[in-house]
Amino acid sequence: MRVYINDIEYEIDRPMTILNFCKKQGIDIPSLCYDKRVLPNGACRLCIVEIEGYKNPVTSCLEKLKDGMKIYTHSEKIKSLRRQILDLLFSNHPNDCLNCDKSGKCKLQDYCYEYGIVSATFKNKESNLPIDRTNKFFTYDPNKCVKCGICVSICNNLQNSQAISFTGRGFDLIVETPFNKGFGNSDCVSCGNCVSACPVGALNPKKKYIEDKFRYWEVKRTQTTCSYCGVGCQMNLLSKDNRIVEIEPVNTIPNDGLLCVKGKFAYRFINHTDRLTKPLIKRNGKFVQASWQEAYRLIKEKYSKIMKENGPDAFGGFSSARCTNEENYLFQKFVRTVFKTNNVDHCARLCHASTVAGLANTLGSGAMTNSIEEIDGTDAFMIIGTNTTENHPVIGSKIKRRVKNGAKLIVIDPREIELAKYADVFLKIKPGSNIAVLNGIMNVILKENLHDMDYINERTEGFEEFKRTIEKYKPDLVSKICGIDKNDLIKAARIYAKANKASLYYSMGITQHSSGTNGVMSTSNLQMLTGNVGFESTGINPLRGQNNVQGACDMGALPTDYTGYQKVFIDPVRESMESFWKSNLPSKKGLTLTEMINSAGKGDIKFLYIMGENPMISDPDLKHVKKSLENLDFLLVQDIFLTETAELADLVLPASSFAEKDGTFTNTERRIQRVNKAINPIGQSKADWKIIMEISNLLGYEEYYNSPSEIMDEIALCTPSYSGISYKRLEKESLQWPCVGKEHPGTKYMHKNTMARGKGLFKAIEYEESKELPDEDYPLILTTGRMLYQYHTRTMTGKIEGLNEIAGKSYIEISPKTAKIYNVEDGEKIRVKSRRGFVESFVKITEKVEPGVVFMPFHYADGPANLLTNPVLDPIAKIPELKVSSVLIEKIERKSYV
Structure with a gap:
């Protein structure tokens, strides 16, 4: 059908609203309540247009195009009506643009400027409603609300939390939580999606400190990939003066403009004062700051001595699912070409x-x-x-x-x-x-x-x-x-x-x-x-737990695999990699992460290089882990903070966070996504890929890269499933592997016509009981897991004030029946014992778990669940049985003093 917009003819091949079509054509129609992700409601009326033959203007977000329509989006009549609407809105709005944090990003401010509204001509209805500050991350000021409904619609229809709704009518219409207890006392999960969508200053991130203050025209926006879970949400990092000051979601695949509480608000770890900024060498049991030259000199000294006395089997490396593909590729390449061993693994051993x-x-x-x-x-x-x-x-x-x-x-x-x-x-x-x-x-x-x-x-x-x-x-x-x-x-x-x-x-x-x-x-x-x-x-x-678990596996940070799951023990594969890397490579399968810990405990592994991992919280049977790490001749840890594992190290190297470097992550759906540098490295920290490259050169295997894009080009040459990947292509769109060739579009879903192995294989599988079951001594089943408000070992989220106020301490979920049997109360601190030790944690009584079952999140160093868990391994994948252990709970006797 044909339509005419501002006297220009257009052809339309499918039904759509006037507003949607005009946006596609670059015709800017103002709107405060429009969001393409949710159904329009026409609340703000700013998107009105004039249609020839229609008695009254219509809201373009609701009206669909019809054949022969003649539409005028900016006629004098329409502009005059818009001025009246804006005047009404401005008359009922606090005139505090100079002090409003949303200034520079406020649509009402922009439209008033565009349409010449400089003062209110209607009598302002006095409004002095209290500001809701109950949420840990944002405030709601009902006085600034323009009743557009975007926040309610997104909460109920996109986030599906149903935490807020509209109450009242007309001028008295406000956004409320159930029983009007405030955002912080409702089912709100602090995702901040309502905050991101609010067109005015009604919903705003909290700015507690002077360094958080900024104007939106002062910031630089850098699109990148979230560094938390495996979804791979796209976001803009807003930076000013080499600080990240805010996060905005990007409305694209895979998150469609949504974020969670961590993606939206848990970014302050990047500029946290506890960041490692210089190498640390342990001398006489205490860390002292050192230069990079001193650190590298120590590495070379220890490497040379241990290699000469013990050979390659004495070395191992833990790569990281939190680092980029390029860094994981270089790390496993380093272990194989410099350490001359396949003893390389990462935390996928503990999860997938x-x-x-x-x-x-x-x-x-x-x-x-x-x-x-x-x-x-x-x-x-x-x-x-x-x-x-x-x-x-x-x-x-x-x-x-x-x-x-x-x-x-x-x-x-x-x-x-x-x-x-x-x-x-x-x-x-x-x-x-x-x-x-x-x-x-x-x-x-x-x-x-x-x-x-x-x-x-x-x-x-x-x-x-x-x-x-x-x-x-x-x-x-x-x-x-x-x-x-x-x-x-x-x-x-x-x-x-x-x-x-x-x-x-x-x-x-x-x-x-x-x-x-x-x-x-x-x-x-x-x-x-x-x-x-x-x-x-x-x-x-x-569903992959960390941001780059998939990518770290793809890159060969595994004891049996090179990149793309090419096996180290297959002679033609190894010979091909030897030719490509120009180095003799070991043919023996390497040790897994848990096996390297055991080997360190026995004294066989003597030099362990850990990049961005924290086994002192994430691994099972933590007493054994600590004893094993302390038994090493040399422990080298590379991280952004002094983690529980780094505290045991002989040398700690300061790495850069995801905001300070370029690279790629591969998310849970095999999607390779860009990570873009937003600020310069903090202090003397360096990107992990630079550190690996420099140590490699120091120890005799020379390789030089000017940027991560050159590393990706190398990855594409030796990894069939990534052969079509380049930064040039990723600038336009993210791609899912297998992506085989420069013109290949990537693979949306796998096994389309046949399985990758030919025919899918049914396996006759019998049920087997877990290896440790309740008995008289340990009568309860402990299962562990994660929670919304913390991430992995809290290296990053443990630095976020709001998250720690919500969920800052260890807890154990216990059913009401179990609590009654053991005479424990909600909030009480108790002792939890297993055959491997005990921890203390706070009781949370809930119907979520059955009687006889208790649950603990594993994140917390103050009550480390993995001190209790069973290190027995799956015989095939060598993954520990972290989900089922036997425990006893008991009250803690308190001494009384007279």
Whole structure:
């Protein structure tokens, strides 16, 4: 159809609103209440336009184009009406632009300037409503609110928190929380998405300190990738005077303009006063500042001595899922070419090693099969072993939105996570019984003939043996093993199998078990049984915990793999890498992270280089970890803060944060995204890639890079799945691997026509009990996990005042029944014991956990859950059983003094 806008003819091939079409054409129509992510409401009326033949102006955000329309967006009549609307708004608004923190970013201010509103001509309705300062990160000033509704719409329809709503009418309309207790005392999760969208100064980030003050025209904006979880949210870092002063979300893939509390507000660690700014050498048990030259001299001295006396097997390195792809590539290359060993690993060993092993075995690729944006097309979700809304909040919000729009949801978890409230079926299983519940669901599907036999025949193998194993897992048996109602199990199986597009999401609740690899392969069995691999909006979707777990694995920071999962023990592969790197390479498989810790304890590993990892909080059986690290001849730690691990080091090197360097991260959906330098390195800190390069040159393997883009060019040459990646391409768009060739568009979802291994492999998997079960001495099951308001070992979030005010100390969740048995009260500090030691933590009584089960987040050094956890390993992936341990809780006797 044809329309005419300001006397210019346009052709339109699909229905859309006038405002949307004009924005596409670069025609600027003012609006305070428009956000393309939510349905328009026409509240502000500023987007009115004149249409020939219409009696009155119409709001362009609501009116759809029709063939032959003649539209005028800036006629004198329309501009006059807009001036009246702006005058009304300004008359009911505090005239404090000089003092308002939003000045320079306020749409009302901009439009008043554009339309010549310099003073209010209508009588101002007196308004002196109290400012809500209850939230730790932002304030709400109802006096400045223009009633546009964007904050309410985003909270309820994008974030899906339902924390705020409108109350009142007309001038008395305000945004309120339930019972009007304030943002800080509601279901608000402090994501700040309402703050980011507010067009005026009603919602504003708190600025507590003088260095936080700035005007928006003073800042530089640098788009980059969030350094927290694996979602890979895009954001702008706002910087002034070499400080990051604010974060803005970017409305693009994968987060669509959403952030969580950490992405939006937890950035002050970057310029924190505790940042490492100079190398530290330990002398007589105490750290003293040193020059880089002194630090490098010490490294060369220790390296030469230990290599001469003990050889390559005495060396090892921990790479980092928090560093860039380029840095992980250089680190593993350094270990192999300089240390001459494959003893290199990183924290994926503790979270998703079983994903890589399990999915590679059954499908041929150990990565998330589908994309985050495909959530919108999914008909049924199975969420198992992932607390998605807390650990991957943006993905959690998208799932909630899709369920709200009609998708089915099955949640399987030992705790009643938030998504359980939205579930059609919630199976609250006994910790460690994942394989049993999945086998039970598949038993029902097979018995009721709900499986996709055509898919199975065409695209899989091993079905008959798998089927024989599943036959014994009848609902009655599974009900007893898992502690669930068999009818709920049957209902879940039917819902899931009958869905057109069913997608399974999991995380460490599946992987961190002595049977973790088998648990991953069980998820693969279910998806192949129902024909849900190789299609859009389906698949097996492991959610990576840290920002670059996927990338660190892709880059070969693993003891058995070079980049792109090329095996070190295959002669032609090794020979090819030797030729490429111009160095003789070791052929023996390296030690895993946990094996290196054990080896250090025995005295075999003597020199350990740790980059951006904190095993003194993240690893199991922390007493053993500490003893092992203290047994080293030389511990070199490279980090941005003096972590619990760095405190044990002989030498600490100051690294730069993600805001101070260029590079790439690869998010949980295999998407390679740019990290862009916003400020200069703090103090004398250096980007990790520069430090590695300099040490490599120092120790005899010469390599020189002018920038991370040159490192990526090298990665592309030796990594088939990254062969089409370059910074030039990434400047235009992020790309998902496999991306094989300079013209390849990347891979939205994997296994489209065939599995990466050819045919998908069904695995006959039996349920096995966890290795440590409750007994008379330790009668409770401890399971561990993460929470929304802290991240990993708190290296970064532990420096954020607001997060620590909300969740600054260790706690243990206990059911009311268990609390009664042990006579403990909410908030009481108790002792928690396992066979490996004890910690003290604060009681949180909740129905989230079943009687006999307790939960602790692992983040806290003041109550380190991993001092208690079981270090027994999965025999395939060598991942520890962090999710099931046996513990005892007891009251702490307090001495009384007279």
